[in-house]
Amino acid sequence: MADEPTIHRYPLEHEGAFVNAYLVETESSVIAIDSLLTVSESQAMREGIDKVGKPLRAVLLTHSHPDHYGGLTELVADDDVPIIAPQGVIDVIARDDDEKEQILRPMFGDEWAADRTFPNTSIRDGESVAFDGAIFTAIDLGPSESPHDSPWVLGGDERTVFLGDQIYGHKHCYLADGFHDEWLKNIEILRERFPSDAVLHIGHGGPAGSGDWDWQRAYIETFLEAVRTADWSSPEQAHVAVVTTMTEFLPTEELRFLMDLSIEPVAEQLGLTRSRA
Numbered sequence: 001m002a003d004e005p006t007i008h009r010y011p012l013e014h015e016g017a018f019v020n021a022y023l024v025e026t027e028s029s030v031i032a033i034d035s036l037l038t039v040s041e042s043q044a045m046r047e048g049i050d051k052v053g054k055p056l057r058a059v060l061l062t063h064s065h066p067d068h069y070g071g072l073t074e075l076v077a078d079d080d081v082p083i084i085a086p087q088g089v090i091d092v093i094a095r096d097d098d099e100k101e102q103i104l105r106p107m108f109g110d111e112w113a114a115d116r117t118f119p120n121t122s123i124r125d126g127e128s129v130a131f132d133g134a135i136f137t138a139i140d141l142g143p144s145e146s147p148h149d150s151p152w153v154l155g156g157d158e159r160t161v162f163l164g165d166q167i168y169g170h171k172h173c174y175l176a177d178g179f180h181d182e183w184l185k186n187i188e189i190l191r192e193r194f195p196s197d198a199v200l201h202i203g204h205g206g207p208a209g210s211g212d213w214d215w216q217r218a219y220i221e222t223f224l225e226a227v228r229t230a231d232w233s234s235p236e237q238a239h240v241a242v243v244t245t246m247t248e249f250l251p252t253e254e255l256r257f258l259m260d261l262s263i264e265p266v267a268e269q270l271g272l273t274r275s276r277a
């Protein structure tokens with residue numbers, strides 16, 4: 001039996017970190033989970049690979065959102081490696097990338113990579129890839145927190161999980177894609193699946209544990225209820241009412257803008273406001 005893999009979290013400075021990605025170091029390889037958003041953070045993650053001094057063998061993606069694939073170009077650099085995700089994740093990234101460019105360029109300027117790299121290797125639900133005896137198994141969840149999500153399990157005992165954004169580490173959440181019903185169902189499926197002492201490595205904060213499923217469910221349900229009960233005859237006041245409820249539920253500014261960005265889209269999906277289109 002090979003030594004247990006070592007998990008390195010990036011960025012190294014966790015305080016105030018917007019998004020996490022991971023390097024899994026095995027006996028003679030490095031496997032990356034996600035790639036961060038910005039050029040400079042993904043460059044620093046690349047330096048982390050070079051510091052470990054073992055070759056990058058693959059990148060595994062946990063879902064289709066740009067804060068998880070935007071740094072692929074810097075992370076992979078000149079390495080010819082598989083960037084692996086279910087076909088649904090690959091398709092959503094290709095479909096939505098132009099739209100993400102429109103949103104992220106004004107927000108991040110040159111820190112949003114001009115030259116973006118997409119996943120190039122698809123995997124099916126339940127299929128595994130192995131490096132030095134470290135076995136990673138893909139879970140193809142379909143729509144959940146993003147339009148297509150794919151947590152990865154490391155090892156046969158399912159005690160180490162790269163969960164993507166199925167749980168946020170007590171930070172505000174992004175619900176604008178509108179798959180909250182699927183997300184709530186997936187929470188129950190995943191909660192059942194993993195042992196209660198599993199370590200859940202997540203995309204924002206963490207690590208989380210099985211006790212955090214309840215928190216995530218409560219966050220989503222509180223948000224939906226706040227949007228439903230707001231008075232949408234005044235959209236401005238409705239927005240403020242949702243923010244007030246959510247900052248009472250979770251008194252932090254961390255990732256609050258993701259929640260802010262979700263209010264009007266979810267109101268529209270619930271048929272509470274008219275489409276601006």
Ligand SMILES: [Zn+2]
Pocket residue numbers: 019065067068165203204
């Ligand atoms: Zn994310």
